[in-house]
Amino acid sequence: MRTVTEVINQAIQENKRPDYLLYAFACIFVLTGEVLIGWSLYSRLPLMSVAGAALNGLAWPAYNGIKKLRAENLMLRMLEIPLSKTRTAEEAAKMLIEQFMHHFKADAAERGAVQRESRK
Numbered sequence: 001m002r003t004v005t006e007v008i009n010q011a012i013q014e015n016k017r018p019d020y021l022l023y024a025f026a027c028i029f030v031l032t033g034e035v036l037i038g039w040s041l042y043s044r045l046p047l048m049s050v051a052g053a054a055l056n057g058l059a060w061p062a063y064n065g066i067k068k069l070r071a072e073n074l075m076l077r078m079l080e081i082p083l084s085k086t087r088t089a090e091e092a093a094k095m096l097i098e099q100f101m102h103h104f105k106a107d108a109a110e111r112g113a114v115q116r117e118s119r120k
Contacts, residue, residue, distance in 0.1 A: 004083045012073050019069050026062035029055050075103055 033055030040048030079099055086092040 004080055008076050008080050011076055015069050015073055019066060022062045022066045022069070026059040026066070029059040029062065033057075033059075 033052040036052030036055060037049045038052075040046065040052060079096070082095050082099070083092055086095055
């Protein structure tokens with residue numbers, strides 16, 4: 001049977017690949033946008049600089065994805081502390097329910113608010 005630490009480390013390790021992929025996308029978008037802006041200035045084609053700025057703007061969703069993954073990894077790490085202090089499975093289940101309600105209650109409320117606004 002695996003320990004809590006091993007399970008959490010595996011979950012975080014599985015999150016590393018999408019994390020690196022998002023970093024790569026952010027870098028590619030920014031570098032391509034910067035090259036496109038520089039080329040448009042050199043070629044005196046101002047409309048191409050708008051495309052470069054748009055590519056730079058595409059880096060923000062990748063950055064937000066990275067930030068969300070980091071927050072989830074931190075939450076997993078923070079679960080390790082109380083889980084290691086529990087003695088029975090019932091205590092662990094109760095603690096997990098409390099923690100998930102605390103952490104995901106705000107996310108569920110945000111999703112509900114967004115859905116209500118989109119219906120209007």
